[in-house]
Amino acid sequence: AQSVSQHNHHVILSEAASLELGCNYSYGGTVNLFWYVQYPGQHLQLLLKYFSGDPLVKGIKGFEAEFIKSKFSFNLRKPSVQWSDTAEYFCAVRPVGYQKVTFGTGTKLQVIP
Amino acid sequence: DAGITQSPRHKVTETGTPVTLRCHQTENHRYMYWYRQDPGHGLRLIHYSYGVKDTDKGEVSDGYSVSRSKTEDFLLTLESATSSQTSVYFCAISESGSNEKLFFGSGTQLSVL
Numbered sequence: 001a002q003s004v005s006q007h008n009h010h011v012i013l014s015e016a017a018s019l020e021l022g023c024n025y026s027y028g029g030t031v032n033l034f035w036y037v038q039y040p041g042q043h044l045q046l047l048l049k050y051f052s053g054d055p056l057v058k059g060i061k062g063f064e065a066e067f068i069k070s071k072f073s074f075n076l077r078k079p080s081v082q083w084s085d086t087a088e089y090f091c092a093v094r095p096v097g098y099q100k101v102t103f104g105t106g107t108k109l110q111v112i113p
Numbered sequence: 114d115a116g117i118t119q120s121p122r123h124k125v126t127e128t129g130t131p132v133t134l135r136c137h138q139t140e141n142h143r144y145m146y147w148y149r150q151d152p153g154h155g156l157r158l159i160h161y162s163y164g165v166k167d168t169d170k171g172e173v174s175d176g177y178s179v180s181r182s183k184t185e186d187f188l189l190t191l192e193s194a195t196s197s198q199t200s201v202y203f204c205a206i207s208e209s210g211s212n213e214k215l216f217f218g219s220g221t222q223l224s225v226l
Contacts (some may be wrong), residue, residue: 001172006155032213043203043217044156051211090155092215099144099163100171101207101215105155 002027002093006104013081014112021076021107023091033074034092035065036103044090050074061085086111116140119204119218127226132191134221136204138184144207145187146215147171147179149200156203162187194225 005024013019025031035047048059055067065076074091091104116139126132136145144163148156148171158171160179168179176198178190191198201222205215 009153034214036215043219044205044215045217046214049214051213099161099207100158100169101146101161101205102158102172103148103156105153 002031002095002100002102004091004093004102004104006089006091006107008107009105010108010110012110012112015083016080019076019078019081019085019109021089021091021109023074023076023104025072025074025091025093027072027093027095030096032094032096033065033067034094034101035059035063035074035076036090036092038088038090038106040087047076047089081109081111083111083113085109117204117206117216117218119202119221121221122219123222125224125226126194128195129193132194132223132225134189134191134202134204134223136187136189136218138187138206140206140208140216141184142206142208142216143184144209145181146205146207147177147187147189148203148205149173149198150203150220151200159189159202191223191225194223196225199223199225 033050036044038044050067058064090106094101118137120135146161147159157173162168162181204218
């Protein structure tokens with residue numbers, strides 16, 4: 001069975017700072033990878049995803065993520081955060097050929113104006 | 114927003130009573146999921162469905178059952194509610210292919226007293 005680890009549970013940044021959130025997964029086969037965001041009081045929505053090809057993927061609102069297969073990692077980045085990025089961020093993995101989607105425990109990001 | 118409706122939105126019940134949560138979609142998506150969200154645990158998969166009458170267990174399925182008699186409806190039943198099942202429950206739907214992503218419902222806040 002697959003699992004997902006997000007080591008940063010709570011991150012506090014000032015506006016304009018750079019962001020990198022870690023995500024590692026454990027699964028021996030091919031996976032599809034996702035980052036979702038949950039703004040306060042809202043349900044989760046997709047930020048970006050990786051299926052194959054260029055390991056650097058770009059998503060909405062200036063976010064990007066890099067898949068490093070050798071490290072089983074899919075870290076989320078943003079060069080300059082805004083107060084409106086305050087939210088909880090979840091990494092998720094789905095093994096190809098299976099439908100079970102597993103989420104990490106999430107990282108709460110607080111951006112201080 | 115995708116057409117997903119969860120009902121009820123809020124429920125308070127007593128320990129030992131059965132509870133059924135409903136997820137209804139109008140998107141005709143094949144895959145449906147039930148997650149619970151708890152602080153510090155992120156989203157944990159309870160059960161999922163890959164077609165009518167086709168369901169499988171997730172990582173925290175004990176004490177829960179599901180049914181999917183129609184494409185549009187996915188029911189989650191707590192057979193005998195316990196206080197540890199107090200949580201926010203999210204339904205999600207998905208299709209396969211290049212546009213794959215989970216669409217989430219608005220959630221059900223369940224309190225078991």
